[in-house]
Amino acid sequence: MNQNVLQLLKSRRSIYALGKNVQQNQAELVDAIEAVIEETPTAFNSQTTRAVFLFGDKHDQLWDIVVARLKSEVPTEAAYEKTKQKIAAFKAAYGTILYFTDTAVVHQLEHDFALYADNFATWAEQGQGSAQLNTWVTLADNGLGASLQHYNPLIDEQVAKAFDIPANWTLRAQMPFGSIEAPADAKDYMARADRFKVLD
Template identity: 35%
Template sequence: MITDANVRDHFLTAVRQRRSFYGINDEAIVPDERIEEIIMEAVKHTPSSFNSQSARVVLLLKKEHRKFWNITAETLRKVVADPEQFKATQDKMNAFAAGYGTVLFFEDQTVIEDLQRQFASYKDNFPKWSAHSSGMHQFVVWTALETEGYGASLQHYNPLVDEEVKRTWGLPDSWLLIAQMPFGKPVAQPGEKTYKPLDERVKIFK
């Protein structure tokens, strides 16, 4: 249990300040080793159902990061037939590629399938619980990167890019791509965020 009030407040402040940053550049804020440490800590300590530890993460930095967004752009070029429409798509890919790195979040389907065999009565739930765990990993990494000064956003170009990503980086077929998180030094502030009334979203009974 965390007993230091300042530490508890720091955590909630980090949660509050996490936002989607789309304007980013490739300026390094912390050493690569610190980014790697964040990924390792998140993967090690973020919970998963049945302690399955099914999360798999790939960290792409610098040229490898740009390679991913080039792959995504070329994949989307085959899907978006209208050149005018694709220009907007290409601009978006360029904006992501302008950052410092990308975190790819996967879930290992072999782990999930093993659990489905072991605990057949929960079979239909394991994919859902896997998604819950992946979401927590994404939130932990996202928030941690922003506490270091980076801005990030969450993207979903899967399953269009899945096969090429696995081929390019030699990843196992059992790894299912869930989300992509480009990050970099913020060069533009996020837009205003609105909130629905909490009394409509939270019920407390004593």
């Protein structure tokens, strides 16, 4: 069996020590990731995933929003100091991709295909996961690290206002990315017998 795809998947790790030492320029990165998302399959070819690319001051602004919003959620000042350190690591990255679902498309599909109406939100999430993984692997294949964060819905309102996000776009994830300044820890795997069944 050809193992090329498996090796690419293994190269994709959650990298938290990110930097700005990126060889590719912004245009190259955006073009590549837009193409990857375009080629990611979605149910009914619904293309429900949207992405916003943040660089420079806009990237910094996002993580400033996050750290400010979390202050009221963290129980103690000591805990908040740890939170600030964590967010500072994301801010140290080269850029961030914001992933959204266009709920207007989801609702239109629910209306047009009533028999499957209960499934379209789930299928949109599957499209999100596929787009995020494909992007993550593409970044890894180009020597870049990333992680996937989920500060939504806490930051939804502030993000929508700061970056002029359409009302029908729902934030699903944030992906800071950049140069790999330190490798990921070793990955643990469950026993295959606990995860899989093979029947014949």
